[in-house]
Amino acid sequence: MTWLQRNKIPAGTALVVLVAAYAFYFANPNIAVSMFSNAWFLAVPLVLGAMVGVIGERSGVVNIGIEGQMLVGAFAGFFAAAATQSVFIGVIAGALSGIAMGAFLAFTTVKGQLDQIIAGVVINIVATGITSFYYESGKTIPRGLPNFDVPLLSKIPLIGPVFFSDGPIALFALVIVIVLHFLLFKTRWGLRTRAVGEYPSAADTAGINVIALRLFNVTMAGTLAGIAGAYLSMEATSTFERGMSSGRGFLALAILIFGAWRPLRALAAALFFGFMSASASQLQASNVVNIPQQFINLLPYVLTLVVLAAAAGRVRAPGAVGQPFVKGD
C-alpha cells in the first residue's frame, strides 16, 4: 500500500490513460493502433535523448548537446553502414560516435570546467558543421533494421502491435528506460550518481570520486544519443538528411524536465508528445474538422504548455546541476 500511497497521481494517471487508450482501441482498432504506433515511432529518439539527459543531469552535468550528439550518431552510423554494407556495423559506429561526443562533453566540462552550456552549444555547432560538410548524397545502406515480433508479447491487443512489433532500437529504448530506472534508484551506482548530482562535496567527503563518476556517466550516456541517431538514419528511415535530428535533442530536454528527471516519467512524457503529434497529423489528414491546419498543428504545443505549466511546479532539478566540481572549493 505504501507504494500506491506515495504514487497516487502517476499511478492514477497511468490507469486513466490505459483505460482511455483501450476504449479508443475497441471503438476503432485500426485507427487506434496506427496512431499509437506513430506516437511510439516518434517518441523513440525522444526517449533515448531524454535518458542521455537523465544520466547527465542526475550526475550534475547539463547536456544541451544531445541534438548534436544525435545528429553525429545518425551521420556516423549511416555512412559506416553505407561503407561496410552492414547495418550492424552502422549501429556500432553510431554508438561509438556518441561515446566520442559524450567524452568531449565530459572532459571539457568535468575535467576542464568549461561552462556546460557553452560545451553543449559547441557540440551542436560542430555536429551541424561536420555532418553538412562531409555529407555525400547518393549513398545507400543495404536495408534498414528490420521490424520483428516479440514472441507472446506482440500478441497483446494494442500494446503488442504498438510496442512489440518494431525494430531492435525501439525495443532497446523500452528496455533501457526500465533498466535505467532500476539502476538509478536501486543500485549503488545510482545512489552515488544521484549524490554526485545533488551534493557533490558531501559525496566527496563520503569518499566518492566525483570527477571520475561524472566523466564515466557523461561519456557513457553519449552511447544512447548515438543509438538515438542510428534509430533516425537506420531504423525510422534508411537515409541521412542534413539536420535530420530536427530539434529532437532539444525536445528531449523538455521531456526530461516534464518527466521530472525520472526515466519512467520521461517515457510517459515522450509518449505524450508523440501522441499529440500523431493526433495533429491525424486531424489534418482526415479532414473531419474544417479548421486551418496551422491551428491544428499548434495544438500539441499548446497542450504541452498547459501540461508543463501544471506539472512544472512539482519538479525540481538535481541540486548541483550545471556546477563544475572543484575539490576543496
Place this chain on the structure above:
Amino acid sequence: MKAKPFLVAAPAALALVLAGCGGSTGDNSSDGSSAAPKDCSSTEVFCIGLVTDTGSVDDKNFNQAAWEGVKALEGDGVQTKYIETKDAKDYANNLKQFTDQKYDAIVTVGFLMAEATVTAAKSNPNIKFIGVDQFQDDKATAPNVTGLIFPEANAGYAAGYMAGLMTKTNKLGIVLGAEIPPTQAYAKGYEQGSKASNPKSSVAKVYHPAGDNAFSDSPWGAGEAKKMLAQGADFIFGAGGGTGNGALGEAAKTSGAGSSIFCIGVDVDQWDTVPEAHPCLVTSAEKKLTKGTTDLLTQAKDGSIKGGNFVGDTGLAPFHDFDSKIPADVKTKVADIVKQLEDGTLKVA
C-alpha cells in the same frame, strides 16, 4: 571557479573553422583544358556562373539539373563555372565572386536563395540573374532577374491522376514539407487529379508542423507514411524534400511494396536521388529544370530575356523498373493528361 580559457578557445576555433568552409568551386572551360580563364568583362566571351543551393553540383537533384542546363550552352565563346554553397550564410559571398569578375549571367538554384539573388541583382544591373525555383514578386524584384518557376499543381495533377487510376483501396496519401505555395500547389493538383480519374478516391494530406526543419525531417515523414499505410492508403506521394523522401523510404519497406503499395517522388526523377525507394517508386512529379535553365540562358545570351517569371515545363519521370508492370491503358491515359497540361488545354483550378 577556475575556468581554463584555452578550453573555450579550442572548441570555439574548431567551430569557426568548420563554419567558415565557404564553398568549393569548379570550372568547366569549353575547351576542356585548364586554360587561363578569359576576362569576363570583355564582350568576346559570355560567362555563366552558377551558385548551388547548399549541396554539391552532382547531387542528382536541383543543383545537378540546373548545372546540366548551364553546361548545355558550352561551346564557342561561352565560359561556365559553378560555386558550391556549403552554408546558407554564404549565398551573398558566393554570388559576389561572380559579380566581381563581371560575369554576364548568373544562375542561382533554389527558393532559399531568392533574396540574395535580388539583392545582388540590384547592385549589378548589367548582369542577368536567373533564379531557379524562385518566384518573382513584382514589388520585390529587379528588372534583371528572371525567376524560373514551375506549375507544381500540374505535376501534382498528373501524379494524382495516375494514382487514382491505379489505387485499389481508393485511399491515397501525400506527405508534404512546410505549408508554402509550392507544396500547396502539389497537394491541390494531386487531390484534383486523383478525383478526376477516380471520383471515389480520397486523399489524406499532412504538412510538416514546424518551420525550421520541415524539409529535412525524414523520420517524421516516415512516421506519417507508416500511419497512412496502416489506415489503408496504397499510394504515397512524398512532396517535401527529405521529409517526403522519408515517406517514400517507409512505403518501400512496407510489405506489398511494388505489388500493392506504391509511391511517387517529386521535383526531379527520384529514381536517381532516393535509391532506397526503388521497391515502390513508380514515377516522380518532375520539374524540367535542365530544359528551363537552358532556354533562359539562351535568351540571356541573345539578349531577349525578360524580367519577371518564366514558366518551365512539368511532367512525370520515367517509370524505370515499373515500366512493364503499369497497365498500357494507364500509361496512355496519363501521357494524354500530361500533354493536355503542357499545352494548356487542361488547367488546374
